[in-house]
Amino acid sequence: MQDVAQRVGVSAATVSLALAGSDRISPATRTRVEEAARAMGYRPHVGARALRTDSTRTIGLVVSDVANPFFAELAGEIQRAAARKSYSIVLCNSDEDARRQDDYLSSLLAGRQVDGTIVVPTAAMTPGLQQAAAGAAKMVLLDRPVEVTGRGAAARHLAKCPIVRSDARAALDEVAELLSSLGHRRIGIIAPPLQTQVGQERRDVLREALLRRGVPPRGITVVEGDFRQDSGVTAVHRLMARRQPPTAIFAADGLMAVGALKGLRAANIRVPQDVSLVGFDDAPWFDLFDPPMTSVAQPIGALAVAAVDAMVALLTGEPAHSAHPACHLVRRGSCGEATTDDPGGATPAPTRKRQSPQR
Missing domain, CATH: 1.10.260.40 (lambda repressor-like DNA-binding domains)
Known part of the structure; x- marks a missing residue:
C-alpha cells in the first residue's frame, strides 16, 4: 500500500x-x-481487511448436490448476483449428506471465513443448523425449508431466517390439468424424500389437483425417491410392475426425471405412446431428449437474486425478506393421450396426438 x-x-x-x-x-x-x-x-490483504472492518465480503453457499443441474445452474446465478454487489462466494457441496453439510457450516461460520451462509438444507433439521442458529449466524435458507420446533433462542433465530424457494402450486395445477385433459386416470408420482417438506408438498399439491379433476384416489400411486437418478429408475420399475401400471408419470425432481426416462427406455416402454412423462427442475437439455420432456421450470435467476438480496440485507442490518417466485410449466412432446382403459372409467382416446411444444 x-x-x-x-x-x-x-x-x-x-x-x-x-x-x-x-x-x-x-x-x-x-x-x-x-x-x-x-x-x-x-x-x-483480505484477512487484514476482515480484521479491520469485521467483514470478509464473502458469502458461503452450501448446496445439496452440485452434480444436480438445477443446483449447478443456481450456484452460478448466485455467484453472478453476489459479484454485482461486490461479494465473493465460497461454494460447498454437501452431496445430500447432513453430516457433511453440518461440517461445512461449522467450518465456514466458526472460523469467520464468511460473513453469512446461504444453505440448501439436506434435511428438515440437523444439529449443525441448530448450532448455527444458536450462535445467531446470518443464514438464508434456499429451496428447502426446515422444521422449527421448540421455543429456545435457536428456534427463534431460525424462524426469522429468510426463506427463498419457488412456488410450484400453479405449475403443478397445470400439470394436473394437462394429464387429466389427456384422459389419464392412472398416474404415478415419483416424490422427493417424504421426510422433507418439499417432498410432501410436491406430492400433496399434485395429488389434490388431480383429485379435483376427477382422477380416482386409487389411480394415484406415490413412490418415494431421493433426488438421485438411480431412484428414478427404481421408482419406474416399481410403478410399471403394478397390475395396472400408470399411463402417466410425474417425477418431482430433475435427476429423478432423467432416471425415470432411462427406466422406461430400458423396459422398452415408449414415451409418450405408452406412458406420458412430466419432470421437474427443467434443464437446458430437456428439449434435446426424444421426445423433448415436458417439465416444471423453477425461476432460477429470480431465486438467486432474492437469496443474495436477503443475505446482503442481513449483513447490512436492513430488513431481509423471504421470497417465493412462481414456477411455470414448459410443455413439450413427452405427454400424449391415454389409450388404455383404467379404473377411473376414462374413455380410450381414438387417436394419439403428440403435445405440441409451447411454453
Whole structure:
C-alpha cells in the first residue's frame, strides 16, 4: 500500500479509502489509485481487511448436490448476483449428506471465513443448523425449508431466517390439468424424500389437483425417491410392475426425471405412446431428449437474486425478506393421450396426438 501511495503521490490512508470505494475520495484520485494498484499487481490483504472492518465480503453457499443441474445452474446465478454487489462466494457441496453439510457450516461460520451462509438444507433439521442458529449466524435458507420446533433462542433465530424457494402450486395445477385433459386416470408420482417438506408438498399439491379433476384416489400411486437418478429408475420399475401400471408419470425432481426416462427406455416402454412423462427442475437439455420432456421450470435467476438480496440485507442490518417466485410449466412432446382403459372409467382416446411444444 505504501508503494502505491508513493507512486500516486498520496498517503497510504488515501489508498486504503480509495480501494474501499469511500466517497471521501474524489473520482479522479480513486481512478489514479486503482490504475496504479493494477499496474503494480497490488491486492488488499483480505484477512487484514476482515480484521479491520469485521467483514470478509464473502458469502458461503452450501448446496445439496452440485452434480444436480438445477443446483449447478443456481450456484452460478448466485455467484453472478453476489459479484454485482461486490461479494465473493465460497461454494460447498454437501452431496445430500447432513453430516457433511453440518461440517461445512461449522467450518465456514466458526472460523469467520464468511460473513453469512446461504444453505440448501439436506434435511428438515440437523444439529449443525441448530448450532448455527444458536450462535445467531446470518443464514438464508434456499429451496428447502426446515422444521422449527421448540421455543429456545435457536428456534427463534431460525424462524426469522429468510426463506427463498419457488412456488410450484400453479405449475403443478397445470400439470394436473394437462394429464387429466389427456384422459389419464392412472398416474404415478415419483416424490422427493417424504421426510422433507418439499417432498410432501410436491406430492400433496399434485395429488389434490388431480383429485379435483376427477382422477380416482386409487389411480394415484406415490413412490418415494431421493433426488438421485438411480431412484428414478427404481421408482419406474416399481410403478410399471403394478397390475395396472400408470399411463402417466410425474417425477418431482430433475435427476429423478432423467432416471425415470432411462427406466422406461430400458423396459422398452415408449414415451409418450405408452406412458406420458412430466419432470421437474427443467434443464437446458430437456428439449434435446426424444421426445423433448415436458417439465416444471423453477425461476432460477429470480431465486438467486432474492437469496443474495436477503443475505446482503442481513449483513447490512436492513430488513431481509423471504421470497417465493412462481414456477411455470414448459410443455413439450413427452405427454400424449391415454389409450388404455383404467379404473377411473376414462374413455380410450381414438387417436394419439403428440403435445405440441409451447411454453
